[in-house]
Amino acid sequence: MNEIKIFCPATIANLNCGFDILGLCLDVIGDEMIIRKSSNKGIKITKIEGANLPIETKKNVAGVAGLALIENLDLDFGFEIEIYKNIKAGSGIGSSSASAAGAVYGINELLDRPFTKIELVYFAMKGEVIASGSEHADNVAPCLLGGFTLIRGYNPLDIVEIKSPNSLYAIVLHPHIEIKTADARAVIQPMIPLQSAITQTGNLGGLIAGLYTNDYDLIGRSLTDVIVEPFRKHLIPHFDDVKNSALQNGALGSGISGAGPSIFALCKGKEKAKKVANAMKKSFLSTNIKFDIHVSQINSEGTKTIMN
Amino acid sequence: MNEIKIFCPATIANLNCGFDILGLCLDVIGDEMIIRKSSNKGIKITKIEGANLPIETKKNVAGVAGLALIENLDLDFGFEIEIYKNIKAGSGIGSSSASAAGAVYGINELLDRPFTKIELVYFAMKGEVIASGSEHADNVAPCLLGGFTLIRGYNPLDIVEIKSPNSLYAIVLHPHIEIKTADARAVIQPMIPLQSAITQTGNLGGLIAGLYTNDYDLIGRSLTDVIVEPFRKHLIPHFDDVKNSALQNGALGSGISGAGPSIFALCKGKEKAKKVANAMKKSFLSTNIKFDIHVSQINSEGTKTIMN
Numbered sequence: 153m154n155e156i157k158i159f160c161p162a163t164i165a166n167l168n169c170g171f172d173i174l175g176l177c178l179d180v181i182g183d184e185m186i187i188r189k190s191s192n193k194g195i196k197i198t199k200i201e202g203a204n205l206p207i208e209t210k211k212n213v214a215g216v217a218g219l220a221l222i223e224n225l226d227l228d229f230g231f232e233i234e235i236y237k238n239i240k241a242g243s244g245i246g247s248s249s250a251s252a253a254g255a256v257y258g259i260n261e262l263l264d265r266p267f268t269k270i271e272l273v274y275f276a277m278k279g280e281v282i283a284s285g286s287e288h289a290d291n292v293a294p295c296l297l298g299g300f301t302l303i304r305g306y307n308p309l310d311i312v313e314i315k316s317p318n319s320l321y322a323i324v325l326h327p328h329i330e331i332k333t334a335d336a337r338a339v340i341q342p343m344i345p346l347q348s349a350i351t352q353t354g355n356l357g358g359l360i361a362g363l364y365t366n367d368y369d370l371i372g373r374s375l376t377d378v379i380v381e382p383f384r385k386h387l388i389p390h391f392d393d394v395k396n397s398a399l400q401n402g403a404l405g406s407g408i409s410g411a412g413p414s415i416f417a418l419c420k421g422k423e424k425a426k427k428v429a430n431a432m433k434k435s436f437l438s439t440n441i442k443f444d445i446h447v448s449q450i451n452s453e454g455t456k457t458i459m460n
Numbered sequence: 461m462n463e464i465k466i467f468c469p470a471t472i473a474n475l476n477c478g479f480d481i482l483g484l485c486l487d488v489i490g491d492e493m494i495i496r497k498s499s500n501k502g503i504k505i506t507k508i509e510g511a512n513l514p515i516e517t518k519k520n521v522a523g524v525a526g527l528a529l530i531e532n533l534d535l536d537f538g539f540e541i542e543i544y545k546n547i548k549a550g551s552g553i554g555s556s557s558a559s560a561a562g563a564v565y566g567i568n569e570l571l572d573r574p575f576t577k578i579e580l581v582y583f584a585m586k587g588e589v590i591a592s593g594s595e596h597a598d599n600v601a602p603c604l605l606g607g608f609t610l611i612r613g614y615n616p617l618d619i620v621e622i623k624s625p626n627s628l629y630a631i632v633l634h635p636h637i638e639i640k641t642a643d644a645r646a647v648i649q650p651m652i653p654l655q656s657a658i659t660q661t662g663n664l665g666g667l668i669a670g671l672y673t674n675d676y677d678l679i680g681r682s683l684t685d686v687i688v689e690p691f692r693k694h695l696i697p698h699f700d701d702v703k704n705s706a707l708q709n710g711a712l713g714s715g716i717s718g719a720g721p722s723i724f725a726l727c728k729g730k731e732k733a734k735k736v737a738n739a740m741k742k743s744f745l746s747t748n749i750k751f752d753i754h755v756s757q758i759n760s761e762g763t764k765t766i767m768n
């Protein structure tokens with residue numbers, strides 16, 4: 153196999169009570185990449201469509217992630233990468249992670265899988281540094297592995313795949329506004345009340361238990377964020393109204409996707425998800441800000457080959 | 461049925477990463493109580509053996525918990541309670557919780573179960589206030605329900621029973637020292653670094669996932685406390701040595717039971733648990749402080765009737 157075409161899905165990180173440790177994989181939105189072996193060593197980005205991103209390998213998320221993977225292998229060939237972006241940068245649904253995950257997944261396939269998908273998370277995180285300034289795995293892990301993933305810890309990296317019910321759907325509403333990374337970070341408090349940490353831990357425990365036992369009510373009761381959302385939501389116009397519309401129409405929970413500005417909701421069943429999406433859409437229309445909205449089943453497969 | 465004899469087990473709360481929200485139920489150590497219907501309304505404590513505790517109903521944990529249960533029922537009779545304490549007060553393995561849980565369990569049985577065990581937690585918490593000054597459920601919930609229990613939240617009270625593997629054993633070493641409540645509380649920081657909360661949340665998620673999937677290694681990796689143990693352990697002589705002995709001999713994890721001074725460890729299998737208990741015992745002997753040590757399977761039943 154010399155060439156592979158892959159799908160790298162969007163993801164929702166944080167999920168209310170899982171700040172920095174939890175994420176899930178979507179299936180209706182994602183980038184495509186074509187990766188092929190090349191007689192030239194190293195990695196060359198040969199095409200980027202759909203986004204204005206640096207094409208220089210060491211400045212490109214996919215390039216850096218790919219280099220991290222191959223740097224310890226003694227290869228006498230290299231790779232060319234074409235990137236077709238559908239996930240908008242800065243949307244809060246894992247745009248850079250999809251590029252990082254796609255690069256390492258595709259290269260690993262072309263090399264006949266020297267690494268497991270979980271091992272690939274490590275390399276993809278190296279690419280994430282270019283986009284976010286820090287190594288984090290809460291988007292690249294669900295993007296590669298699919299489903300819900302928990303980052304138990306980083307020292308060493310410890311990824312846990314969490315079983316989830318089949319009828320869980322996610323809605324993502326992406327307002328076309330830019331939240332500056334500096335602003336998103338500035339509202340996060342470096343010190344928090346112990347009581348908030350206890351509340352958050354209880355909710356995260358409830359969410360994990362609810363996912364394992366298909367207890368949708370428990371999942372819903374657990375989807376609460378007392379640490380970040382109360383501060384960050386003010387950066388997203390109309391956040392409370394959209395969230396309340398989702399909850400009033402039967403969503404299990406709703407919150408900020410990643411660092412925003414996307415707003416997500418989780419629902420039981422496709423019909424309920426469509427109803428909730430309509431309500432969120434209607435609520436946001438009054439802002440006159442452009443937006444996309446997606447309804448997606450949880451993608452249990454993660455990054456995948458679509459042609460080889 | 462006019463009289464019931466019950467067993468009210470000891471419990472371990474906090475379990476490293478579940479400060480204030482997680483507990484488990486032991487089966488080799490616990491109190492016994494005899495509760496009988498009386499023609500006199502209200503509740504009368506008629507006997508307390510094994511501990512020097514107030515016999516006045518409104519100053520006694522069992523009395524207050526029992527009163528909380530019956531106060532909304534229009535009964536033309538009351539109850540007498542005999543308490544046989546085996547769990548030492550201030551040991552950190554739920555002595556007051558056992559009394560509170562036992563009282564409400566026994567009265568509920570004699571009334572033909574108007575309440576579920578989960579509903580009884582609410583009344584038992586009222587008794588806990590007498591002992592600890594605040595309503596908390598992380599001991600009374602596992603004492604009543606058995607197994608591992610998670611307090612997802614208090615407003616409203618939301619108890620989640622967590623499935624756990626059959627071969628899990630707990631060891632409890634109880635040093636015969638008194639930690640003053642004021643000292644145990646003084647070392648707790650009201651504000652904590654966000655990063656510590658993230659680490660703790662990741663570990664709690666890992667522990668819950670490990671319990672559901674019988675993944676003992678994951679359970680072990682998750683049994684870490686970065687919030688309370690680093691400060692509270694200094695109140696327990698020889699804590700680090702006992703903990704390290706447990707870990708070096710194959711314990712999955714070890715930490716402070718409740719607010720201490722008891723030190724617990726969790727193990728896979730009875731033989732490993734005995735080996736770990738011996739190592740902990742040997743390590744603590746050098747202190748010349750008296751202690752008890754118990755090896756117990758997880759008690760899946762909780763408070764139970766032993767004669768009626």
